[in-house]
Amino acid sequence: MSDPIVVFDSITKSYDGINTVLHGLDLTIERGEFVTLLGPSGSGKTTTLMILAGFEDPSGGTISLDGRLLNHVPAHQRGIGVVFQNYALFPHMSVAGNLSFPLEMQGIGRAERDQRIKAALDMVKLGPLGERRPSELSGGQQQRVALARALVFQPKLVLMDEPLGALDKQLREHMQIEIKHIHEQLGVTLVYVTHDQSEALTMSDRVAVFNHGRIQQLASPATIYEEPANAFVASFIGENNRLVGTIATRDATYCRMALEDGTQIEARLTGDLAIGSKAVLSLRPERVMVGDSGPNANTFNARIEELIYFGDHTKLRLSLGGSSGFMARTSFKDGLRDLQRGASIPVSWSRDCGRVLPFMEQE
Amino acid sequence: MMTRRNLLAAALIAPLLLLVFVSFIVPLGATLYRAVEDAEISTILPKTTALLEQWNGEGVPSEQTYLSLMNELREAQEQQKAGPVLNRLNFEETGLRSMLLQGLRASGQFSGSYKQNLIALNPRWGDPHFWGLVKRSTGPWTPLYFLRSVDLKLGPNGAVVPTADEEAVFIKLFIRTFEISLVVTLICAVLAYPMAYTLSILPQAWTNIGIMLVLIPFWTSILVRTTAWFIILQREGPINALLLSLHLVEQPVTMIFTRFAVYLAMVHVLLPFAILPLYSVMKGIKPDYMRAAASLGAPGWRRFLRIYLPLSMPGVASGALMVFMLSVGFYITPALVGGSGDQMISYFIAFFTNTSVNWGIAAALAALLMGMTGILVAIAWLLVPGFRSGGVRV
Ligand SMILES: Nc1ncnc2c1ncn2[C@@H]1O[C@H](COP(=O)(O)OP(=O)(O)OP(=O)(O)O)[C@@H](O)[C@H]1O
Ligand SMILES: [Mg+2]
Numbered sequence: 098m099s100d101p102i103v104v105f106d107s108i109t110k111s112y113d114g115i116n117t118v119l120h121g122l123d124l125t126i127e128r129g130e131f132v133t134l135l136g137p138s139g140s141g142k143t144t145t146l147m148i149l150a151g152f153e154d155p156s157g158g159t160i161s162l163d164g165r166l167l168n169h170v171p172a173h174q175r176g177i178g179v180v181f182q183n184y185a186l187f188p189h190m191s192v193a194g195n196l197s198f199p200l201e202m203q204g205i206g207r208a209e210r211d212q213r214i215k216a217a218l219d220m221v222k223l224g225p226l227g228e229r230r231p232s233e234l235s236g237g238q239q240q241r242v243a244l245a246r247a248l249v250f251q252p253k254l255v256l257m258d259e260p261l262g263a264l265d266k267q268l269r270e271h272m273q274i275e276i277k278h279i280h281e282q283l284g285v286t287l288v289y290v291t292h293d294q295s296e297a298l299t300m301s302d303r304v305a306v307f308n309h310g311r312i313q314q315l316a317s318p319a320t321i322y323e324e325p326a327n328a329f330v331a332s333f334i335g336e337n338n339r340l341v342g343t344i345a346t347r348d349a350t351y352c353r354m355a356l357e358d359g360t361q362i363e364a365r366l367t368g369d370l371a372i373g374s375k376a377v378l379s380l381r382p383e384r385v386m387v388g389d390s391g392p393n394a395n396t397f398n399a400r401i402e403e404l405i406y407f408g409d410h411t412k413l414r415l416s417l418g419g420s421s422g423f424m425a426r427t428s429f430k431d432g433l434r435d436l437q438r439g440a441s442i443p444v445s446w447s448r449d450c451g452r453v454l455p456f457m458e459q460e
Numbered sequence: 461m462m463t464r465r466n467l468l469a470a471a472l473i474a475p476l477l478l479l480v481f482v483s484f485i486v487p488l489g490a491t492l493y494r495a496v497e498d499a500e501i502s503t504i505l506p507k508t509t510a511l512l513e514q515w516n517g518e519g520v521p522s523e524q525t526y527l528s529l530m531n532e533l534r535e536a537q538e539q540q541k542a543g544p545v546l547n548r549l550n551f552e553e554t555g556l557r558s559m560l561l562q563g564l565r566a567s568g569q570f571s572g573s574y575k576q577n578l579i580a581l582n583p584r585w586g587d588p589h590f591w592g593l594v595k596r597s598t599g600p601w602t603p604l605y606f607l608r609s610v611d612l613k614l615g616p617n618g619a620v621v622p623t624a625d626e627e628a629v630f631i632k633l634f635i636r637t638f639e640i641s642l643v644v645t646l647i648c649a650v651l652a653y654p655m656a657y658t659l660s661i662l663p664q665a666w667t668n669i670g671i672m673l674v675l676i677p678f679w680t681s682i683l684v685r686t687t688a689w690f691i692i693l694q695r696e697g698p699i700n701a702l703l704l705s706l707h708l709v710e711q712p713v714t715m716i717f718t719r720f721a722v723y724l725a726m727v728h729v730l731l732p733f734a735i736l737p738l739y740s741v742m743k744g745i746k747p748d749y750m751r752a753a754a755s756l757g758a759p760g761w762r763r764f765l766r767i768y769l770p771l772s773m774p775g776v777a778s779g780a781l782m783v784f785m786l787s788v789g790f791y792i793t794p795a796l797v798g799g800s801g802d803q804m805i806s807y808f809i810a811f812f813t814n815t816s817v818n819w820g821i822a823a824a825l826a827a828l829l830m831g832m833t834g835i836l837v838a839i840a841w842l843l844v845p846g847f848r849s850g851g852v853r854v
Contacts, residue, residue: 152751172754173763179755185748189770198766202757249756 102128102254102286103149108158110144110310118144119310120211121158125269126288128253130224133289135297136307137333142290145307146256149288150201151175162254166451173202178247178255182262185237186231192218192242193227199250217249220279244276258290273300294334300320306330326367328454331379338385338423341456344370354378356454358419363394375456384450385425387413393445399423400441415444473768488830492538494823495606498599500544504531509598512591521591526574529594530567533560551604552593559584589616605824630808630825634832637805640719640794641787644726649776651727652734656775659735660742671739678732686793690716694795717799725793730786734779741775757802778846781837788833807828 103126110119119141126132127129134142145152149160151172153191160167167175195213205213221241224350231239240260247255260276261269277300280287297304298318306313306321306329313333314326325331332339342354345361352366354376362378370376386393399415402422410428413436417423425444436442463719502509507528536542550557563585570577578585596602596614607613607620611628615621622628631768659670677685692698693715700712715721749771753763791806805825812822 150751150755152754171759172751173757173759176753176757177755179752181748181752183746183748185746185752187749187752187767187771198753198758199756202762246752246756 100128101125102130102163103288104161105145105149106159106161108145108148108155108160110141110148110153111156115344117156117310119148119155122310122312124312124315126286126385129269129284129286131277131287131289131300131302133291133297133301133304133305134307135291135294135333136313137292140307141310142292142307143258144310146179146258146288146290150177150179150256175253176250176252178250178252180243180247180257180260182259184231184243186239186242188231188233191228191230192223192234195231195242195246196227196249198436199246213249217245220248220282221245221275236263237272240264240272244279248279248285252285252289254286256288256290259292260289261291261296269296277301306333308333324367325379325452325454328377328379328457331377331452331454336382336424336426337378338378338382340380340418340420340423342378343377344372344374344376344453347372351448352376352453356418356420360397360418362418362451363448364453365449367452368455370453370455376453377456378451378453380446380451381426382412382426384446386445387425387427388442394448395451396443396445398441399444401436401438403420403438404436419446461631464851470826480815491823492827495827496556496601496603496820496824498597498602498604500548501594501597502599504536504541504545504846505529505598507530512595512598515591515595517592518588520575520586520588520604523575525591526578526585530564530574530578533564534567537564540765544689548597549594551608551821552597553816556570556590556593565749575637592616602820605820606828608821610693610830630805633803633805636802637788637829638836640726640802640804641747641784644723644787645780645784647723647727648731648734649780652738652779653772653776655731656735656738657772659739660745663775665754674732674735676800682792686725686796689721689728689797693724694786700714716797717802719798719802721797722802725797726787726790729793730783733782733786737778737782738772741749741778745771756777771802773844777840784837785833786828813816 103124105122105124107121107123108119109117109121111117122141122145134145136142141432143380144153148155149167151167151170155168162177175460186192187198190198193214195219197210200210200213200403210239213357214227215224218227221244223238223245226234226238231242232248234242240263243260245318247257257276261272264272273296276287276289289297289300298321301318303315304318304321305315308329314321314330316324316326321330321334325334328339331337340354340356340362342356342362345353345355347353347366350366351363352370353363355361364378397417399417401413402416405412405414410426413425413427414421415423505528508525511525511528512521515525533542533545536545546557546560549560559582563581566577566581567574575585584590596618604614608623609630611623611631612620613623655674655827659674660665662670695698695712695714695716697716699715700709703709703713738796749767750763752766758766788804789806791810794802794804795807806829809822809825809829812818812825
């Protein structure tokens with residue numbers, strides 16, 4: 098089943114020879130896949146994309162595209178479509194001129210060009226706007242043109258660097274769906290950069306979480322969310338409670354972690370942690386059950402520090418096990434409306450919801 | 461409400477309009493007025509002017525006219541005001557000045573009819589054509605200066621005819637002026653383009669040094685820089701000394717007082733005017749455009765031709781426009797390092813203004829220069845892409 102189109106093999110990159118931006122990156126992208134590079138600012142996502150597109154040379158390691166070594170292939174011979182964050186539409190050409198450019202570079206004749214330009218414009222629903230200048234289009238329309246331009250010459254691989262970053266929330270969500278549809282329709286391989294985690298989770302087949310020039314985890318969105326490989330991924334994706342303690346007991350799958358005040362929590366174990374080593378419990382607020390609990394392994398009494406009302410749900414800030422700021426999320430269907438700040442309530446969660454991860458100093 | 465706002469806007473913009481009016485419209489109007497005004501004879505010789513008004517142009521005018529011309533001229537000469545009249549008439553036809561002065565000198569001994577005495581002195585006094593010229597010069601307007609600026613004049617019967625070959629210099633001068641300006645503009649554009657490009661891609665620290673290197677000569681007086689070229693290029697100058705000592709040449713090379721020297725010094729003076737607008741436009745061309753073009757399959761030279769060149773064109777246009785406009789008015793540099801065949805129209809405008817005090821022709825030449833420059837710029841506007849935005853990137 099494996100049919101890799103792009104293979105990064107221990108790619109390193111340093112712009113100035115002093116600071117290393119990418120540390121031996123290994124990444125295999127399957128044909129037709131939608132892979133998202135997700136990570137905080139400065140984590141090396143754009144650099145990875147630039148190296149793949151051929152705008153930057155790696156300092157070490159190899160990349161191959163379709164089995165062909167790319168290191169010394171100049172950008173214009175790679176046949177990779179790129180959508181830039183600010184679109185980079187040529188301002189002195191019409192929309193049609195922009196789309197025509199890559200076709201002219203391939204030496205495609207007038208008639209076929211016109212036909213493909215029209216098809217590409219129809220695909221992004223911009224049919225009648227071919228004669229406009231980019232400056233005469235709205236941000237969303239420019240975005241579509243950039244998309245059409247990157248696709249019109251039928252590249253096998255398309256890279257997008259935060260293509261929706263400049264759009265407002267509503268348009269962004271609309272374009273996310275549209276890009277997803279285009280991806281499914283064309284079967285093209287897509288590498289997408291974002292630092293918006295919900296974008297990454299909703300659109301991708303797989304997500305590569307970057308931090309400090311290293312891939313922290315490469316997995317499907319569900320796996321990234323439900324089974325973060327380490328404390329960074331756990332805290333970067335979604336809302337997350339972090340409780341620090343030491344491993345008290347453990348078996349192959351579960352462990353009991355002791356907090357500072359002696360409270361013990363039972364949770365799933367991730368990574369190889371010896372008894373007595375420092376660890377972090379990661380628990381999503383929506384997994385915490387507030388009020389009457391079922392037969393859960395972990396049931397505690399917590400004090401309410403704050404209630405934040407969101408309409409469809411309410412967030413509770415609690416103090417638990419000697420530490421404050423523990424978040425829980427509840428939909429309040431169970432007659433809990435009368436909860437007061439300072440009141441004490443039972444909270445609980447299943448041992449399968451919490452994950453105990455190795456403690457990482459740098460966060 | 462609306463009108464109050466408009467009034468306020470008008471009040472705010474008024475100083476600007478006033479400035480434009482005072483610094484541009486008024487001098488321009490005055491120049492144009494000078495170029496067609498013809499008031500010397502009618503103000504200095506008012507009686508003669510009035511008498512000539514009655515003369516029907518056939519035969520010679522009355523004795524009274526001869527007498528009045530001589531008397532008024534003599535009076536003007538005593539008050540040192542005869543110069544403009546003599547200049548004006550001599551401009552109509554060379555030789556009239558000496559004829560009038562001769563008559564004036566002789567008139568002291570005249571007895572009887574001035575008319576007969578003057579005709580006896582010089583038969584031209586009896587030529588109706590001469591009186592026609594005088595009458596034509598009483599104004600108040602004359603097309604003569606403009607005609608002369610394009611090597612034309614009014615013939616005896618008022619028809620427009622070419623001037624004599626030895627006087628026909630101005631069209632050649634205009635052509636030379638525009639030729640020198642175009643060559644200088646072209647050289648500046650070609651030199652400035654790679655320089656501005658280099659500046660635009662250097663790291664910031666180096667860019668600042670580079671810009672300083674461009675600006676320092678720019679802040680130095682034109683006169684100083686031109687004089688420096690004078691010293692460098694002269695026969696005994698350092699370049700010739702070097703060439704001779706290396707035995708590359710046997711004789712000193714003539715560089716000073718040549719067209720080459722004019723181009724060199726003018727390009728040196730004007731290059732910053734081409735570099736700076738180009739630099740600012742190139743600085744604004746985001747590297748993403750070139751990257752996008754590369755990702756779309758364009759090799760380096762096609763990226764340059766299809767993307768970079770058109771995007772930098774407004775900079776080329778505004779730089780070239782600046783250089784061209786300044787070149788057209790150049791005066792000091794060709795005067796110092798050029799030969800007699802390298803002088804530009806401004807040199808003659810200055811000459812007619814300062815030396816031979818003929819403001820009419822100076823004004824006509826200046827107005828024509830401006831008009832022709834305007835036409836050339838308008839043509840460039842229509843033909844050169846990127847010109848229309850005037851260097852402002854759209
Ligand atoms: N041209 C460059 N020269 C020097 N350093 C650079 C250059 N481009 C990026 N860097 C550095 O490399 C690191 C990674 O940058 P990169 O642009 O890849 O991050 P990113 O993950 O895309 O961040 P963002 O989300 O902010 O776009 C950063 O520390 C950045 O300062
Ligand atoms: Mg980036």
